[in-house]
Amino acid sequence: MKGKKRKVLIVDDNPEITSLVSIILENDGYETSVAFTGSAALEKISSYPPELVLLDLNLPDLSGEKVLKRIRKDYEDTAVVIITGFGSEKVAVDLMKGGAVDFISKPFERETLLKAVKSALKIRDNLIEEKRHEGYSSLEEFFPFLAHEVRNPLHAIGGALAIIQRRSNLNDPLVAQSIQIIQEEVQHLNEFVQDCLDFVRPPAANRYTFLEIKELIAAVVNVVSYMFEHRSRKIQITADLDPGLRKVHANYEEMKQAFLNIVKNAFEAMEDGGELVIKACPRSDTGSDWVRIVFSDSGPGIKKEDSKNLFNPFFTTKLRGTGLGLALSKRIIEERHGGRIEVESEEGKGTSVIVELPVEVREEVA
Ligand code: ADP
Ligand code: MG
Numbered sequence: 206m207k208g209k210k211r212k213v214l215i216v217d218d219n220p221e222i223t224s225l226v227s228i229i230l231e232n233d234g235y236e237t238s239v240a241f242t243g244s245a246a247l248e249k250i251s252s253y254p255p256e257l258v259l260l261d262l263n264l265p266d267l268s269g270e271k272v273l274k275r276i277r278k279d280y281e282d283t284a285v286v287i288i289t290g291f292g293s294e295k296v297a298v299d300l301m302k303g304g305a306v307d308f309i310s311k312p313f314e315r316e317t318l319l320k321a322v323k324s325a326l327k328i329r330d331n332l333i334e335e336k337r338h339e340g341y342s343s344l345e346e347f348f349p350f351l352a353h354e355v356r357n358p359l360h361a362i363g364g365a366l367a368i369i370q371r372r373s374n375l376n377d378p379l380v381a382q383s384i385q386i387i388q389e390e391v392q393h394l395n396e397f398v399q400d401c402l403d404f405v406r407p408p409a410a411n412r413y414t415f416l417e418i419k420e421l422i423a424a425v426v427n428v429v430s431y432m433f434e435h436r437s438r439k440i441q442i443t444a445d446l447d448p449g450l451r452k453v454h455a456n457y458e459e460m461k462q463a464f465l466n467i468v469k470n471a472f473e474a475m476e477d478g479g480e481l482v483i484k485a486c487p488r489s490d491t492g493s494d495w496v497r498i499v500f501s502d503s504g505p506g507i508k509k510e511d512s513k514n515l516f517n518p519f520f521t522t523k524l525r526g527t528g529l530g531l532a533l534s535k536r537i538i539e540e541r542h543g544g545r546i547e548v549e550s551e552e553g554k555g556t557s558v559i560v561e562l563p564v565e566v567r568e569e570v571a
Contacts, residue, residue, distance in 0.1 A: 210236035211326060212253070216246040216272070217261035217288060222311070226259065229315050230322065243267025247275055254280055257325055260305070261288045262296060270300060277304040284329035286321055344518065348401040355398050363391055393525060400529045403462060404518065408541045415452040416460065418485050418496060422446070425464045426483075429472055439478025447486040450496055451564050455542050463537040466530035467500050467558045473523065474504030474556065494564050495544075501557040507550035515548055538562065 213235050215223045223239040230237050238255070240246035243264045250258065258276060262269035269287065276283055287308035289297040297308035306325045309317055366387055375381045422444060430437040453460075471481050480503045488495035507515070514520040516535045521528035531548075538544040543563050550556040 210234060211257070212236050212238070212255040213322065214238050214240060214246065214249055214255040214258045216240045216243070216258060216264070216269075218242065218263070218265050219261075222261075222288075226318065229318055233319055235322070241265075243269070243272045246272055250276060250280055250283065254283055256283060256329060257322060258283055258285045259288055259322070260285050262293060262300075263290065270296075270303065273300055273303055273305055282329070282333055284325045286325045345405045348405045352398045352402050355394060359391055359394055359398075362387070366391070397527050400527045400533070404529045404533045404536070408456070408459070412456050412458070413454055414457060416455055416457050417452055418450055418498060419444075419446050421457070421460060421464060422483055422485070422498075424461055425468050428465060429468045432469070433472045436472060436475070436478070440472060440475055441480045443480065443482045445482065445484045450485055450487065453496055453562050454565050455562065456537075459537045459541060463534040464498075464500075464560075466534045467560070470530060470558075471500060471502035471504065471556070474502055479503035479555075488561055495561050496564065498560045498562070499557055500560075501555060503555045506552040506554050506556055507548065508552060512548065512550065516546075 211234075213230055215226050215230075215237055216239075217223050217226075218241050220241065223241070227237045227239060238249055238253070240249050241264075243266045246258070246260070246264075247267075249255075260269050260272060264272070273285055273287075276285055285305045287297045287300050287305045289308055289310050294308070294310060297305070297310075301308065306328050307321050309321050366384065370384055373380050373384070375384075426442055426444075433440075468481070468483075475481070482501045483498065484501070485496060485498045488497045511520075511522060516531050517528070518532040519528040520532075531546075535546050538546045538560055545559075545561045547559045548556065549559065
């Protein structure tokens with residue numbers, strides 16, 4: 206979330222150093238944790254990945270070099286800054302070739318530390334941003350091509366099927382069933398192609414208006430109830446919307462799509478019925494400049510190992526999923542509206558999708 210503390214892991218076998226560094230960083234608004242050995246460091250990284258590791262080279266068990274190697278191999282998104290003792294700068298420079306972004310030598314000043322931490326995080330953020338765009342540009346070219354190649358034959362199949370349907374004996378259950386299967390498969394492919402196109406459709410910057418969250422949610426609930434005609438009788442929807450909620454500067458169609466993907470997932474999760482609660486309120490810590498919308502369902506929840514993949518394009522656990530729904534919602538909410546989306550879930554209890562939107566979109570996003 207905006208204003209969320211950035212996580213730094215401090216790895217050094219000297220408790221005086223770790224506590225000093227920790228105090229300095231905490232005072233500057235970071236969230237820190239500490240490890241005194243290499244193996245403890247790796248454990249912490251796997252259970253609660255930090256964005257940055259400050260790594261001492263001389264650890265009692267594993268060498269700093271080994272720890273760095275492991276981080277580089279398994280935790281691409283974690284940056285490493287080496288802390289060196291007097292005289293080991295040469296090694297530190299070598300380690301920078303091995304993927305550390307910077308090094309600082311002991312003893313260091315408060316300012317040096319803070320500067321190194323800040324710039325290392327910046328380098329990390331830039332790398333992640335670049336990586337994201339690399340992945341997208343190829344999809345951006347591929348999806349329209351795919352859509353074109355798939356849609357034409359689909360039209361032809363649909364047309365031919367209509368003829369077969371007219372001329373066949375639909376009293377033969379096998380024929381009727383076969384026709385139905387083809388129809389469903391064609392529809393599924395059409396939807397898949399539409400999802401792909403929606404995912405890469407460029408943002409329409411000029412269509413931003415001030416929209417009422419209440420209206421948006423009503424529209425989305427409407428569409429979903431229609432889509433899931435059968436299931437919607439078994440799903441109770443409760444909307445708890447703060448009456449003083451401000452309008453949000455956003456693209457209506459896009460935001461509707463983003464919310465629709467979220468609510469669709471909730472419906473799909475609650476196969477045997479359940480409850481969906483949609484809450485909207487001003488975000489508490491910053492007054493009413495942001496609005497917070499939470500969609501909580503009583504479905505089966507999400508497995509822990511799946512939770513880190515939810516927003517990856519093509520990640521799906523459904524037989525008929527595309528895995529593009531949440532990826533697109535994130536794109537719309539975060540990249541195009543400067544907001545945030547997060548999922549919290551507990552297996553067996555349900556899932557909450559939390560969306561936060563700034564009332565005004567920042568210039569560079571719109
Ligand atoms: P799709 O719906 O096509 O699978 P999404 O990107 O919309 O793709 O969702 C990705 C995955 O996230 C789903 O396959 C599902 O495993 C999980 N998921 C999303 N929302 C929920 C939810 N409300 N309850 C349980 N699982 C969910
Ligand atoms: Mg979905």
